[in-house]
Amino acid sequence: MRNKSLVSILRELDPDQVSGPACAIRIYLNQAESELPVHHHRKGQLILALQGGLTCKVPGSLWMVPPLSAVWIPGGMPHSSRVTSNAQICFLFVEPRTAKMPTECCTLSISSLVREMIQHVADLMRAHDTRDHTSRMVRVLLDELTRMPVENLHLPISSNRRLQRIADTLTATPADRRTVEEWGKYVAMSGRSLTRLIMKETGMTFGQWRQQLHLIVALHRLSEGASVQQVSSDIGYESVTAFITMFKKALGITPARYFAKRI
Secondary structure (H helix, E strand, O other): OEOOOHHHHHHHOOHHHOOOOEEEEEEEEOOOOEEEEEEOOOOEEEEEEEEOOEEEEEOOEEEEEOOOEEEEEOOOOOEEEEEOOOEEEEEEEEOOOOOOOOOOOEEEEOOHHHHHHHHHHHHHHHOOOOHHHHHHHHHHHHHHHOOOOEEOOEEEOOOOHHHHHHHHHHHHOOOOOOOHHHHHHHOOOOHHHHHHHHHHHHOOOHHHHHHHHHHHHHHHHHHOOOOHHHHHHHOOOOOHHHHHHHHHHHHOOOHHHHHHOOO
């Protein structure tokens, strides 16, 4: 489907009413960044980024999906999505208990085989292919999908209003380099109390949590086509080298090689 918003597309398609173990749809978004507000499905949902990237927010976490990766959302889990401009994505909806998929939200590294199979299933359904043919393809796809490795591309978030305020500010201005003591004053807490709160709510130190936020923001902007130099500057790194070092430490590969593998 082309030139439609995510909201209008899902209004036309109710995946929970589609019979069979899985159904798929491919979407082209030739417009500005698009957002799908909080909703849920009875079926589990895989969102695959073919081009561009997306972020998916679920209770307690924000997940980043760079090109040629996917986010898995178990059935019944409330979630919202934001997709970069000019993105191409596939939705795959999976009937509960038809495949041994993760019980928690996660990002998956998708092989070229599985990527092509998802697109093929979407094309078969759009062409109203015979049910037997599509069913055979879906069974093989779901078997392969359970083998895809998990990627750690999420940011723990909290319902605590003080941490939400800090997260919202840092997401809008990731170059903000205030110390934990300065952030404590910002939300009327001592630095020590804020440090304990962040560890309790996210399982991370403040430095670890902010670095993970920088990684999520960087992946989102790189997925939109921004240069490494621009992203490094936008999130407040003193040098491109320092940014690349952070990225490689987190993902085991430089930004250029990470995205080259996803072309």
